[in-house]
Amino acid sequence: MLKYKEDKSIIDSLKKNYPEYEFKAMGESTQKTFNQNMNRIQMVLVVFSILTILSSIFMIMEIMILHAMHLKKDHAIMKAYGEKKIHIFKMSFYQCLILHSYSYVTASLILLGIMKIMNQIIPQITDFPMHLTFQPLIMLILWIGSFLLVCFSTLFSVLYIIKLNPSRILKMR
Secondary structure (H helix, E strand, O other): OOOOOOOHHHHHHHHHHOOOOOOHHHHHHHHHHHHHHHHHHHHHHHHHHHHHHHHHHHHHHOOOOHHHOOOOOHHHHHHHHOOOHHHHHHHHHHHHHHHHHHHHHHHHHHHHHHHHHHHHHHHHOOOOOOOOOHHHHHHHHHHHHHHHHHHHHHHHHHHHHOOOHHHHHHHHH
C-alpha cells in the first residue's frame, strides 16, 4: 500500500502566514484513492481465487468418482468372488492416491517452471525487480488439502461401489 506522511507544521505555518489561501496536503487524496483501488483489486483476486479453488475441488471429486465408475466391472468381479469391502476400499484409495501424487508432482513442476519464467521475463518487460519464490509451507498445505479431498472422494466412490449389483454390472457390455 502507498504510505504517505504529511508534515502538519509546514501547512500550519503557511495557513498562519497566508490566511486568505487554503492549503492541503497533496498526497493525501492520492494515497486514499490508490489504497481504495488496491483494496478493490485485492478483493477481486480473492473472489476469483476462491472460485478457482471451489471449481478445482469439484473437478477432483468428479475425476475420482469417474475413475471408480470406470473400474466398476473390476469391482463387481471382486465382489462376486467375495472380496471384503475394506480391501476394495484400500484398492480404490491406493489408486486414487497414485493418481493424486502424479497430478501433484506434475502441477508442482509446472508451477516451478512458470515461476522461473516469470522471474526472468517480468523484470525485463517492466524494469521492475520481481522475484517469485517457492513456498514449501504453502505447497505442504495444498498437498494435505488435496490428500484429504482424495480421501473424501474415495469414500464417495466406495459408497458407489458397495451399492453395485455384481450380476447386473457383469451382464453389461
